[in-house]
Amino acid sequence: MMAVSLAAQLLRYGAQAEAVEQWKIDHVEAMHCRNIEEIVRTGLSALADMRRLNEEWAKDIETGTSEFSWEEAQEFAECYRRWLGFREPLLRMIDACEAKDFSVEGADDFRVACREVALMCLDVERVRESIAALDAGRGIPFDQAMYALRNPLR
C-alpha cells in the first residue's frame, strides 16, 4: 500500500532530522536555520503525501471500493509514528533559531502539523480491542470514567 515515494521521503526526512540531533543548540547560526527550513519542507511534504494516501484509503472504504483492514490502519499508524518521532529535535532547533531572531520558514505550519499528528489515535491495536469490547457491550459509563479521571488511581 505504502507508496515508494513516501517511503523514500520518510527515509530522507529521518536522516535529515537525526543529523539535527548532533547540532549544538547553543551554537545556532543562520546556516543551521536555513538547513532546518529544508528539513521542515521535507517533513511537511512527506506528511502531505501520507495524508493524501490516507484520504484515498478512507474514501475507497466509504464508497465500498475496498474493505477496511486493521493491518492497513496499522501501516498508516506506523508512518505517522515515524514522522512524529522526529519532531522533538526539530522543534527545539526551531525554537533556538527563533530565539536568536532567525526566522524559520514553515515553522508555524510545522508546529501545527506536529500537534495534529500528536492528537491522532495511533495505537491501532488498542483501538481495535476497544471497539470490539464496546460493540460487545463492555463499556465504562460516563460518570464512572469521569470519577476515575478526577481521582487518579489509574
Added chain:
Amino acid sequence: MPYGILFGEKALSRIPDSLPPEVLDEFEAALQSLARDPLNLGQRTTFPYPPRGKMFPFHVDHAGIRHYFVAFFVFTPGERNILIFSVTYDASPWRGD
C-alpha cells in the same frame, strides 16, 4: 434527549493525571455537549477507523496553557449511545487571543 456515553477500557489513558479540576470540568462539559448533538458535532475522520469512526476536537484554555483534546467515537448500532474508544491529548503554552 442526550445520547449515553460509554468509554473503552483505556480510552482516557492519554489524559494526564495532573490536569487541573477546572480543565476537567470543561472537558466533562464538552463531552456532555457532544452527547447532546453527536450527529452534528462529530466530524468525519479518515483515521484510525474510517468505516464508523467520528471525531470531536475541542480545547480548553487555562492558566496560560491550551489543552487540546480529540475524542474518537462510534455510534452503538441501533442505540442512542456513543462509544468513545480514545481521547487524545496535547498541550502548548497559550497567550490568549
